[in-house]
Amino acid sequence: MDAKAMIDSLSSQFPGVIYDAQVESDIRILAKVKPESVKDICQYLKEKLSFGHLCCEFGVDYPERNEIEVIYVIGSYEHPVLLTLKAILSRDDPKIGSVVPVYWNANWYERETYELFGVKYLDHPDLRPLVLPQEMLGEWPLRKDYKGFPNKTAKNLV
Amino acid sequence: MAEVEPVPTNNEDDMQEEIPGVMTTSISAISDFLKKTKAQDIINWGRKNSLWFTVNAMGCCGVELLSTGMAHYDTDRFGIIPRNSPRHADVLIISGYVTKKYFPALKRVWDQMPSPKWVIAFGDCAISGGPFYESYSTRQNIDEVFPVDIYVPGCPPRCEALIQAFYELQQKITAKKDKGTDY
Numbered sequence: 410m411d412a413k414a415m416i417d418s419l420s421s422q423f424p425g426v427i428y429d430a431q432v433e434s435d436i437r438i439l440a441k442v443k444p445e446s447v448k449d450i451c452q453y454l455k456e457k458l459s460f461g462h463l464c465c466e467f468g469v470d471y472p473e474r475n476e477i478e479v480i481y482v483i484g485s486y487e488h489p490v491l492l493t494l495k496a497i498l499s500r501d502d503p504k505i506g507s508v509v510p511v512y513w514n515a516n517w518y519e520r521e522t523y524e525l526f527g528v529k530y531l532d533h534p535d536l537r538p539l540v541l542p543q544e545m546l547g548e549w550p551l552r553k554d555y556k557g558f559p560n561k562t563a564k565n566l567v
Numbered sequence: 568m569a570e571v572e573p574v575p576t577n578n579e580d581d582m583q584e585e586i587p588g589v590m591t592t593s594i595s596a597i598s599d600f601l602k603k604t605k606a607q608d609i610i611n612w613g614r615k616n617s618l619w620f621t622v623n624a625m626g627c628c629g630v631e632l633l634s635t636g637m638a639h640y641d642t643d644r645f646g647i648i649p650r651n652s653p654r655h656a657d658v659l660i661i662s663g664y665v666t667k668k669y670f671p672a673l674k675r676v677w678d679q680m681p682s683p684k685w686v687i688a689f690g691d692c693a694i695s696g697g698p699f700y701e702s703y704s705t706r707q708n709i710d711e712v713f714p715v716d717i718y719v720p721g722c723p724p725r726c727e728a729l730i731q732a733f734y735e736l737q738q739k740i741t742a743k744k745d746k747g748t749d750y
């Protein structure tokens with residue numbers, strides 16, 4: 410199954426949920442997904458299209474569009490195609506379902522994305538703080554309008 | 568020696584601590600007295616030749632720190648030995664960026680080290696924050712917290728630079744100019 414066939418299979422299986430699907434090259438495909446059904450799609454990808462490896466999951470902040478994108482990069486051990494899935498959330502109250510039941514390694518990615526962007530993962534098994542110190546929790550430092558940087562003049566700067 | 572009273576006190580509180588016929592003193596009174604004598608030179612000679620350091624590799628500079636402790640550079644000949652427990656160590660090497668999350672742990676390592684102890688700021692990150700000086704997670708101006716004796720610039724500095732830093736520290740201890748002891 411080549412890249413084109415994969416995207417067709419995905420679009421026909423989930424009409425309206427997958428949109429803006431694109432074949433960028435023989436080994437890269439790109440699609441946007443409605444946030445509600447991201448877990449079902451991952452389930453389908455893993456079971457039917459042998460996308461067995463979640464390489465990465467992260468967020469991107471777009472303040473001028475008032476959006477936060479959560480991006481899933483999913484690869485496979487059986488074919489060379491790499492899929493980029495984007496889910497677009499509102500910046501004011503970003504919420505998305507967790508994909509930990511499908512890809513267990515999403516656990517720490519989601520904990521990190523929650524801390525740095527404030528994306529709430531519903532039904533995540535264990536959304537404890539991971540990378541930030543206690544006093545910085547809830548500041549979402551990777552959002553572009555974050556203001557809490559230290560002053561620009563460290564003492565011994567050369 | 569400033570603590571010692573010329574007139575022995577006989578009130579109830581002190582009596583419980585005292586041993587009859589023996590003049591007791593505190594540890595710091597002895598070491599304060601020794602600092603004024605030639606004996607301190609001998610003590611410093613011993614201290615400078617056994618600078619054991621903590622192995623807490625913090626940033627990418629930590630890799631250089633680790634390889635300095637390995638067999639290739641053979642720092643044992645200067646008495647510089649890596650120790651895995653802060654309780655055995657004399658020198659804290661801040662080897663990389665100090666994040667706000669790591670800072671309490673570093674402070675704790677420092678507090679666990681027994682005196683006399685010294686600090687080496689190893690790498691640009693430890694000196695000023697380096698490439699990360701205005702990151703949201705960097706703790707700036709770390710030398711306001713730790714009494715840093717030696718700064719080693721470089722990103723990362725080489726292992727030889729660290730050995731040079733130890734040599735400079737030895738010179739400082741010999742000259743009684745280090746910040747590890749109050750002279």
Ligand code: SF4
Pocket residue numbers: 626627628629662663664689690691692693697698721722723724
């Ligand atoms: S000074 Fe350079 S090599 Fe050392 S920790 Fe900082 S960035 Fe890494």
